[in-house]
Amino acid sequence: VPESLAAEVGLERGDRVLKIAGSEVTSLSALPRILEEIPGGKPFDIVVERKGEDGEIRTLTFQGQYDDAPAESESAGTSEAGAQADSGG
Numbered sequence: 001v002p003e004s005l006a007a008e009v010g011l012e013r014g015d016r017v018l019k020i021a022g023s024e025v026t027s028l029s030a031l032p033r034i035l036e037e038i039p040g041g042k043p044f045d046i047v048v049e050r051k052g053e054d055g056e057i058r059t060l061t062f063q064g065q066y067d068d069a070p071a072e073s074e075s076a077g078t079s080e081a082g083a084q085a086d087s088g089g
Contacts, residue, residue: 008064009046009062009063009064010062011046011048011062012050014050015048015049015050015060016048016049016050017046017047017048018047018048018049018059019045019046019047020034020035020038020044020045020046020047020064021034021038021044021045022044022045023037038066039066040066041065041066042065042066043063043064043065044063044064044065045061045062045063045064046061046062046063046064047059047060047061048060048061048062
């Protein structure tokens, strides 16, 4: 999703999200709970696995940040990124 938090922090289609703000992402259904615990305006790390063009799996860390009062659509867009990113890039 081009204007989602996932796209803003650099996630790409196919990325596998491992942790958000120190919490393991074990399933897509765990994301809303994890995201609700992140305070607005505070930066947080997003750890992902990404398969490179050479086929090697790399672990990357991005930094995200919500506005002080994130809109529901932003949260929904981020949740859709889920355990498997789908930012279309």
